[in-house]
Amino acid sequence: MEDMRYLTFALGKGRLAKKTLELFEKIGITCEEMKDKDTRKLIFVNEELKLRFFLAKGPDVPTYVEYGAADIGIVGKDTILEEGRNIYEVLDLGFGKCRMCICGPKDAEELLKHHELIRVATKYPHIAKDYFYNKKHQTVEIIKLNGSIELAPIVGLSEVICDIVETGSTLRENGLVVLEEVCPLSARMVVNQVSMKMENERITKLIADLKREIERKDLA
Numbered sequence: 001m002e003d004m005r006y007l008t009f010a011l012g013k014g015r016l017a018k019k020t021l022e023l024f025e026k027i028g029i030t031c032e033e034m035k036d037k038d039t040r041k042l043i044f045v046n047e048e049l050k051l052r053f054f055l056a057k058g059p060d061v062p063t064y065v066e067y068g069a070a071d072i073g074i075v076g077k078d079t080i081l082e083e084g085r086n087i088y089e090v091l092d093l094g095f096g097k098c099r100m101c102i103c104g105p106k107d108a109e110e111l112l113k114h115h116e117l118i119r120v121a122t123k124y125p126h127i128a129k130d131y132f133y134n135k136k137h138q139t140v141e142i143i144k145l146n147g148s149i150e151l152a153p154i155v156g157l158s159e160v161i162c163d164i165v166e167t168g169s170t171l172r173e174n175g176l177v178v179l180e181e182v183c184p185l186s187a188r189m190v191v192n193q194v195s196m197k198m199e200n201e202r203i204t205k206l207i208a209d210l211k212r213e214i215e216r217k218d219l220a
């Protein structure tokens with residue numbers, strides 16, 4: 001135990017953070033310091049288990065993991081696809097479930113069907129490009145936005161959007177519908193490629209513990 005090095009976790013801020021900490025707690029990994037809402041501290045340590053945790057913007061998580069600044073990351077599948085980093089995706093955590101979809105007003109269906117040159121607004125330009133160019137073989141103009149994507153077809157910036165749909169209420173409240181599904185999404189655990197070799201025993205055990213907990217919850 002004495003010469004064990006710290007394993008570092010990068011957790012995506014926002015929606016996934018709370019569920020991630022709850023899941024870790026269930027397998028005996030706690031980080032009390034991190035629950036303090038008022039803290040400006042960025043990095044938290046569990047001395048006993050030799051673990052360190054930090055919160056980062058979702059899209060930065062794969063970056064920290066690729067460079068080895070974090071051994072392990074927890075992040076949405078959307079972010080993994082969008083960032084395209086050299087990392088191992090090792091586990092589907094089963095929460096943060098949603099879908100990447102092409103959405104728009106109902107009448108945009110015809111434009112899609114006839115492969116018209118449409119504009120696609122999205123926070124995920126790589127996912128959108130891959131979908132339209134490689135899967136659908138359709139030429140489109142992709143417009144990168146940073147949030148409130150549903151606005152784009154309403155104000156005439158684009159014909160459709162490529163965005164996350166969870167409950168569908170944002171679409172409904174703005175008169176938009178799902179036109180096509182790109183792929184299902186959920187939170188994933190990612191691992192640095194060198195860490196996977198150097199810390200194989202600890203990381204393999206962590207994956208097995210998490211898997212057992214996720215399966216137990218699925219059965220309940």
Ligand SMILES: Nc1ncnc2c1ncn2[C@@H]1O[C@H](COP(=O)(O)OP(=O)(O)OP(=O)(O)O)[C@@H](O)[C@H]1O
Nearest residue numbers: 013014015016058076077078079096097098164166
């Ligand atoms: N309804 C949802 N909207 C967006 N993301 C969701 C939703 N449900 C689950 N997720 C998952 O949660 C992850 C993190 O979502 P979060 O809202 O915290 O990030 P974000 O919207 O990219 O952040 P920000 O608000 O800083 O732009 C997403 O990458 C996605 O995998």
Ligand SMILES: O=P(O)(O)OC[C@H]1O[C@H](OP(=O)(O)OP(=O)(O)O)[C@H](O)[C@@H]1O
Nearest residue numbers: 147148149163164165166167168169170
């Ligand atoms: O299907 P729903 O349950 O309505 O969830 C989907 C909405 O939530 C997300 O937006 P977010 O709240 O992250 O805001 P943003 O658009 O500013 O990123 C996503 O981009 C959709 O707009």
